[in-house]
Amino acid sequence: MKSPAFDYVKPKSLNEALGYLKQYGAGAQVLAGGQSLMAIMNLGLAIPEVLIDINGLPGLTDITVTADGVRVGALVTHATLQRSAEIAKHVPLLWQCVPHVAHLAIRNVGTLGGSIALADPAAEYPAVVLALQATITLEGPNGVRDVGADDYFLGLYETAKAEDELLVAVTFPKVKDSEVMVFDELTRRRGDYALCGLAAAFDVSSGRIRAARLAYLSMGDTPVLAPEAAAALIGKAPSEETIAAALMALVNDLSPRSDLHGSVNGKLHWAKVLFGRSVRQLGKSA
Amino acid sequence: MSEKRCDISVMVNAERVERPVLVRQHLVDFLREELDLTGSHLGCEHGVCGACQVMVDGQVVRGCLTLAVQTDGKHVETIEGLSESGVLADLQEAFLNHNALQCGFCSSGMLLSALNIVRHYPDAKRVEIRDHISGNYCRCTGYQAIVNAIESVLVKNRSAAVVGVAL
Numbered sequence: 001m002k003s004p005a006f007d008y009v010k011p012k013s014l015n016e017a018l019g020y021l022k023q024y025g026a027g028a029q030v031l032a033g034g035q036s037l038m039a040i041m042n043l044g045l046a047i048p049e050v051l052i053d054i055n056g057l058p059g060l061t062d063i064t065v066t067a068d069g070v071r072v073g074a075l076v077t078h079a080t081l082q083r084s085a086e087i088a089k090h091v092p093l094l095w096q097c098v099p100h101v102a103h104l105a106i107r108n109v110g111t112l113g114g115s116i117a118l119a120d121p122a123a124e125y126p127a128v129v130l131a132l133q134a135t136i137t138l139e140g141p142n143g144v145r146d147v148g149a150d151d152y153f154l155g156l157y158e159t160a161k162a163e164d165e166l167l168v169a170v171t172f173p174k175v176k177d178s179e180v181m182v183f184d185e186l187t188r189r190r191g192d193y194a195l196c197g198l199a200a201a202f203d204v205s206s207g208r209i210r211a212a213r214l215a216y217l218s219m220g221d222t223p224v225l226a227p228e229a230a231a232a233l234i235g236k237a238p239s240e241e242t243i244a245a246a247l248m249a250l251v252n253d254l255s256p257r258s259d260l261h262g263s264v265n266g267k268l269h270w271a272k273v274l275f276g277r278s279v280r281q282l283g284k285s286a
Numbered sequence: 287m288s289e290k291r292c293d294i295s296v297m298v299n300a301e302r303v304e305r306p307v308l309v310r311q312h313l314v315d316f317l318r319e320e321l322d323l324t325g326s327h328l329g330c331e332h333g334v335c336g337a338c339q340v341m342v343d344g345q346v347v348r349g350c351l352t353l354a355v356q357t358d359g360k361h362v363e364t365i366e367g368l369s370e371s372g373v374l375a376d377l378q379e380a381f382l383n384h385n386a387l388q389c390g391f392c393s394s395g396m397l398l399s400a401l402n403i404v405r406h407y408p409d410a411k412r413v414e415i416r417d418h419i420s421g422n423y424c425r426c427t428g429y430q431a432i433v434n435a436i437e438s439v440l441v442k443n444r445s446a447a448v449v450g451v452a453l
Contacts, residue, residue, distance in 0.1 A: 051309075108347055
């Protein structure tokens with residue numbers, strides 16, 4: 001299908017973009033990579049009054065490594081992340097998940113900022129952002145503010161970003177030597193939306209799990225943390241007994257809904273499979 | 287209210303095109319309906335099937351998820367231009383020899399994904415070839431013949447590289 005008519009503006013500065021956002025309010029959609037937005041518009045599910053094309057705005061395509069974090073500009077594409085030695089080294093969980101994001105032609109254009117702004121619960125990046133407790137930087141008429149991942153994802157496609165704010169960057173903490181990152185997902189075909197996915201950040205020393213943060217995708221309206229299952233791992237070795245005990249707790253963390261893709265029990269089963277795989281990964285890397 | 291148009295200046299297959307475009311027109315409609323370049327196909331029109339793939343500034347993109355107005359100042363290459371320049375000749379010959387096309391609807395998009403494999407993943411094995419073309423739907427061949435065709439080009443290129451080293 002074709003998108004209904006809309007207006008199109010291409011601001012040359014961040015301030016100009018913010019001005020358009022304020023002017024058009026709910027009638028505006030921000031065009032970053034457009035790999036979800038254009039599809040949604042072609043399907044008639046979004047009918048914006050105006051598209052604000054932020055491509056070409058200065059400063060949004062940089063990957064900057066600082067003392068304790070890596071700041072990724074909103075317009076950095078999936079393909080750029082995949083090629084980045086800095087991301088591979090300092091944010092391996094993000095780097096691991098990129099090949100799972102859609103297909104090559106989409107990875108060449110789609111952006112990190114677009115994915116986090118849209119906050120599709122079946123997308124990979126929101127779960128990674130939540131697992132790593134990354135910081136989302138928003139710029140609006142009142143200036144810049146940072147929002148932690150725990151406070152950012154509010155509901156289905158609903159985030160802490162206000163209508164007149166633009167997502168400008170996401171800052172990830174650098175991985176520590178004692179941390180092990182595991183990303184995995186189940187799909188019918190490579191590149192499809194995941195039936196279930198897991199972004200897991202573990203801290204392991206002397207063969208025991210010291211900390212764990214597990215974020216699932218495709219298991220609810222937002223990326224979903226599994227704190228009880230994570231707590232069941234603390235102080236334990238990554239053994240089959242540990243996994244079995246934590247899986248008992250995992251069902252308390254998750255409450256997926258049945259849909260065309262699977263039943264509640266089916267989804268819980270997939271979540272358990274991925275959980276087991278991720279913890280077993282620790283045994284291999286220890 | 288008449289629909290908004292924007293002036294664009296874009297290189298399409300090495301020829302400059304300058305004209306106003308409807309801002310809501312996506313790249314494939316622009317190519318097909320304004321420029322009569324009908325080799326890029328529209329299947330799903332929401333980024334799933336891959337039949338609309340073209341190159342923008344040397345990168346494969348989904349033509350249906352790109353607005354024509356976004357290509358202002360850029361270089362677009364379609365299956366027509368890439369066929370004429372000979373860039374795709376090896377792959378096209380392999381697709382013919384392996385019967386890797388029947389109705390041909392997916393072929394132009396599939397060839398662009400194949401070109402990306404040849405350029406960037408010269409050592410790809412069959413399972414990786416399948417991963418790389420997972421974003422291109424073919425409803426005729428069952429993919430086997432397509433994988434065979436792409437693999438044959440990779441094998442040929444690898445043996446040519448070995449001969450090159452030996453010489």
